[in-house]
Amino acid sequence: MALRVVSVLKRRLGGPGQKLLRSGNLLSATQHRWEKMPSSVGFPVTSRRSFSKTALIVDVDHNLGIATMKMNNPPVNSLSLELLTNFVIDLEKLENEKRCRGLIITSASPKIFSAGLDITEMYGKSSAHYAEFWKAVQELWLKLYMSNMVVIAAINGSSPAGGCLISLAGDYRIMADNPKYTIGLNETLLGIVAPFWFKDTLVNTIGNRASEHALQLGLLFSPTDALRVGIVDQVVPEDKVQDTALNVMSRWLSIPDHARQLTKTMMRKPTVDRLLKQREADIKNFVSFISRDSIQKSLHMYMKHLKERKE
Numbered sequence: 001m002a003l004r005v006v007s008v009l010k011r012r013l014g015g016p017g018q019k020l021l022r023s024g025n026l027l028s029a030t031q032h033r034w035e036k037m038p039s040s041v042g043f044p045v046t047s048r049r050s051f052s053k054t055a056l057i058v059d060v061d062h063n064l065g066i067a068t069m070k071m072n073n074p075p076v077n078s079l080s081l082e083l084l085t086n087f088v089i090d091l092e093k094l095e096n097e098k099r100c101r102g103l104i105i106t107s108a109s110p111k112i113f114s115a116g117l118d119i120t121e122m123y124g125k126s127s128a129h130y131a132e133f134w135k136a137v138q139e140l141w142l143k144l145y146m147s148n149m150v151v152i153a154a155i156n157g158s159s160p161a162g163g164c165l166i167s168l169a170g171d172y173r174i175m176a177d178n179p180k181y182t183i184g185l186n187e188t189l190l191g192i193v194a195p196f197w198f199k200d201t202l203v204n205t206i207g208n209r210a211s212e213h214a215l216q217l218g219l220l221f222s223p224t225d226a227l228r229v230g231i232v233d234q235v236v237p238e239d240k241v242q243d244t245a246l247n248v249m250s251r252w253l254s255i256p257d258h259a260r261q262l263t264k265t266m267m268r269k270p271t272v273d274r275l276l277k278q279r280e281a282d283i284k285n286f287v288s289f290i291s292r293d294s295i296q297k298s299l300h301m302y303m304k305h306l307k308e309r310k311e
């Protein structure tokens with residue numbers, strides 16, 4: 001498999017990317033942090049760099065034109081306001097780097113891709129906080145869903161609710177074949193409702209009937225079932241997720257950017273425009289919904305249940 005990744009990339013990547021492949025370092029580059037690669041691979045050190053902020057590690061390889069973003073907010077990569085904000089800032093940075101054409105999103109935490117929105121941001125706080133938090137959730141989805149880059153989710157662990165949304169916002173999803181991992185929009189299990197743009201993103205991926213079923217029951221799918229219903233595109237052994245992501249990326253990057261990007265925009269713009277037209281109303285709706293006593297109670301009970309599960 002590893003050799004196949006190299007040969008596919010060799011065929012599809014030109015110029016300096018081939019130097020990296022010739023040096024035989026591609027696999028170590030994908031298996032370890034890119035910036036740890038020895039400087040003897042034959043291109044300037046400035047051609048790759050990494051930056052990490054709270055809760056996020058980003059490695060960019062300009063020669064391959066691929067960035068890897070690892071969520072790093074232990075223990076479960078819950079999407080706190082800080083993580084959401086840093087995510088958006090880093091996405092903007094990558095989007096502005098002309099040579100960065102592909103993005104792989106994955107997790108630095110073993111077994112968890114992301115536990116979804118940080119529930120502690122959604123109860124016991126002020127209305128102003130809820131509004132700021134929701135705006136950040138919207139912003140991340142808007143940026144990811146309309147990214148000019150090819151976005152591949154390398155789902156190396158469980159991915160409920162907001163975690164699932166992040167992967168659905170990408171162009172392709174690869175999930176680790178471990179029956180303990182689950183993925184889905186399980187909001188109803190928390191007594192809350194997935195907003196229309198979460199729903200639209202799911203419908204665009206798996207169709208109306210399957211979405212209705214999944215959303216009403218708050219289904220969390222095993223990798224096999226997620227593949228069957230189409231929430232993920234590929235299920236591979238756990239240790240092959242990253243290599244597969246690179247392999248798939250090379251295929252997507254072989255398409256001329258402008259044609260692929262215009263096609264993506266054509267497919268996704270109506271969904272994005274729906275939110276853009278009523279962004280403020282959506283924030284108001286979230287604040288008023290989440291502030292209800294009954295919803296606050298449900299979230300509190302859910303967190304209590306999560307903690308009690310361990311005892």
Ligand SMILES: CCCCCCC/C=C/C(=O)SCCNC(=O)CCNC(=O)[C@H](O)C(C)(C)COP(=O)(O)OP(=O)(O)OC[C@H]1O[C@@H](n2cnc3c(N)ncnc32)[C@H](O)[C@@H]1OP(=O)(O)O
Nearest residue numbers: 078115116117118119120158160161162193286289306307
């Ligand atoms: C009109 C608008 C409507 C509102 C729309 C809102 C849309 C909401 C979207 C969301 O994303 S809501 C979040 C949904 N997420 C979940 O339901 C996942 C909950 N978590 C889990 O199922 C499990 O934690 C896990 C992810 C499968 C991991 O299991 P594991 O056994 O490995 O860890 P735990 O012991 O359960 O958790 C460790 C630690 O983390 C806390 N935690 C877990 N998830 C969250 C979370 N989403 N937010 C905040 N904190 C979380 C958990 O309570 C534990 O804390 P401690 O006990 O260690 O203090």
